[in-house]
Amino acid sequence: MWVKSNIIQRKMGLSIHAxxxxxxxxxxxxxxxxxxxxxxxxxxxxxxxxRWVYE
Incomplete structure (x- = not known):
């Protein structure tokens, strides 16, 4: 599912810089x-x- 960076930030706890x-x-x-x-x-x-995180 394609999402914007704000969703990645919230779901995965990554900063926009990361x-x-x-x-x-x-x-x-x-x-x-x-x-x-x-x-x-x-x-x-x-x-x-x-997948990338958990492999």
Missing amino acids: INKKRYRSIWVEGIHWIKARDNVIYYDIDEIQ
Whole structure:
């Protein structure tokens, strides 16, 4: 399920800085963990991120 960063912050307890750092350093992969919509809003796949955390 694709969600905005505020949901990731609330559900997983990550700061916006930590979220952005994982995206900028390619720890979270574009197209798998996050996408940029046509309106330039970043969405995160919460299911994939949770898989990444627990693997």
